[in-house]
Amino acid sequence: MIEYRNHKFNRQEIILHPGDYFCSQENIVISTILGSCISVALIDKMNGRGGMNHFLLPNLSINNPENILKNKSSRYGVFAMELLINELMKMGSNKKALIAKVFGGGSVLNFENQERNVGYMNIQFIIQFLANEKIPVAASDLGEYCGRKIIFFPDTGKVLVKKLQSRKKIDEIRKEELETSKRLVNIQKNREIVLF
Template sequence: MTTPGFVEHLARNRYFDRNFNTEAVKVLPGEYFVTTTDVVIVTVLGSCVSACIRDRDKGIGGMNHFMLADGSNSHDIASASARYGGYAMEVLINHLLKLGARRDALEAKVFGGGRVMSVLTASNVGDRNAQFVLDYLATERIPVAAQDLLDIYPRKIYYFPKTGKVRVKKLVRMHNDTVVKREREYSARLVEAPVAGDVELF
């Protein structure tokens, strides 16, 4: 049994997207998805961030959806809080490499880190998430081809790994609290889960 909140797991929510006329996969907080096929990967972000990473030559790509554990204001990539983000990034990149992606051909597009949860705004969780993902990618020398970070609105992300194309929809008039509820529950799991094991940065 894996530890909730710390160990990322593969998203399993598949559906057919009528807008794009293609198979789609929804990624929730604490999940990721990788593919070699022509699908769209979809997620909705509040304070969390997603890294969309692909081999620009082979079209092998994927997306994660994560948040740093609360309780640390450090942007240090080796901090206890950042290890949650580091693990999320490592799992995604390692899976891409296993599918045949080449390390020197990877490119990233990053999104999220909004100030949409009042309970997390005081600790600047969105800001820390955004800075972490940029610092991590810089350390790993994976170029960031595009970014849409911070702001005050949730975002819906549509990522097409085959082409690298991303569509971002700002949810300015969102009236339900689904995003906030999911992220609050995810944040609680992170706080409760112990940080164990080593994270390999490569």
């Protein structure tokens, strides 16, 4: 997570990377850049607060549920969503009052098999998760062959989306996602050594 002053919006800006989440009711912006990853902005309009996350994969391992329980990382959707919801509830939000805006799941990693497409798996996960939690989706921009820059205003719930479709930008996003995926695999293989 990076924080700096955004002069365009005259607000502090929090920039999220995979595994980050942030909640606030202050006059700030929360932003991130997505490829196949997902970001969910949860909004509590009644109290003028919200939060956003950025996760890389739905679960640690679909085939190994014991592994999921040992490695609760917010890079995985199931934990990223729980952390985001819990943080807003700690701030005084009622879960029943939350609405979601969902972004990402682009097809930037070029898997031929739809079942192995990370963006597709992330989209299927988040739609099902929000339905199970009874959190309504007020807006979404999902899928396609593009990246996205997301800017979220937690005090108002407003979200700006810029699609990143240039070949160069998509290649940069793909490279970053592949490097992050490799680091996660190394962490799983070698529990004593954490590469970052």
